[in-house]
Amino acid sequence: MDLWLDLLNSDWHDYRGSGRREDRVQVPEWLHRYTTRWKQSLTGVSESSIRTELKDLRILLRGIVDRLASGRRVPRRLWDRLNDVLAAAPISRRLVRSPGGFALDLVPVQRGIAGMVAEIAASFCRTLAESEPDRIKVCDNPDCLWVFYDQSKNRSRRWCESATGCGLLMKVRRFRGRRKRASARRHGS
Numbered sequence: 001m002d003l004w005l006d007l008l009n010s011d012w013h014d015y016r017g018s019g020r021r022e023d024r025v026q027v028p029e030w031l032h033r034y035t036t037r038w039k040q041s042l043t044g045v046s047e048s049s050i051r052t053e054l055k056d057l058r059i060l061l062r063g064i065v066d067r068l069a070s071g072r073r074v075p076r077r078l079w080d081r082l083n084d085v086l087a088a089a090p091i092s093r094r095l096v097r098s099p100g101g102f103a104l105d106l107v108p109v110q111r112g113i114a115g116m117v118a119e120i121a122a123s124f125c126r127t128l129a130e131s132e133p134d135r136i137k138v139c140d141n142p143d144c145l146w147v148f149y150d151q152s153k154n155r156s157r158r159w160c161e162s163a164t165g166c167g168l169l170m171k172v173r174r175f176r177g178r179r180k181r182a183s184a185r186r187h188g189s
Contacts, residue, residue: 004124006034007058008065008147015144015166025054038119041111053113054120057085061124065147069138082121089118141166 010024024030028047035042035050042050060081067074094105108115127136127149135150139160146160159166 002123002127002149003120004061004127005147005149007054007120008061010034010054011058011062013144013146015139015141015146015160017143019143023055025051025058035116038111038116041115042113045113049113050116053117057117057120060085061121062147064124065136066138068133068136069147082125085121086118086125089114139166 010030012022012024014020031047031050060078064074064078064082090109091106092109094107096103096105108119131149135155137148137150137157139146139148140158144160144166146166148160150157
């Protein structure tokens with residue numbers, strides 16, 4: 001999964017409707033797994049600082065995604081904030097020899113939190129630039145609100161997991177609702 005999707009979906013909601021919610025950025029095991037790739041550059045940085053930066057970025061990206069998914073205009077201030085995050089950790093380019101010839105490698109100039117946050121933001125920007133932003137969606141299950149990238153052929157996917165999770169749950173809820181209404185009509189309610 002993309003870095004940005006993992007971050008956005010770290011604000012977990014119980015899709016079954018219990019009302020349970022978990023901010024996985026606060027869970028040490030989740031945070032450790034998520035930040036492992038930046039382990040060396042985060043040495044000496046407090047977990048509190050890392051959590052704060054990740055939450056700030058999650059709020060920014062979620063604001064953009066919610067607007068994109070609903071077809072609303074994204075305010076310029078959000079795009080400007082995203083560009084500020086990217087600018088806080090510039091990159092340099094390096095030519096490297098690969099088995100097939102050469103490759104252009106992007107190397108962060110600045111490491112630490114700024115580099116980590118910029119890389120996560122860049123993964124979102126790559127999705128916007130290289131994919132189709134209108135395929136970024138928010139699950140239609142109001143108890144879930146998971147963000148996903150719709151890879152269906154006709155772009156009609158409405159739930160984060162159609163076959164086993166929210167899609168199935170929502171179909172069952174609709175079915176039970178129809179049965180309940182039909183029963184009420186039959187019994188004169």
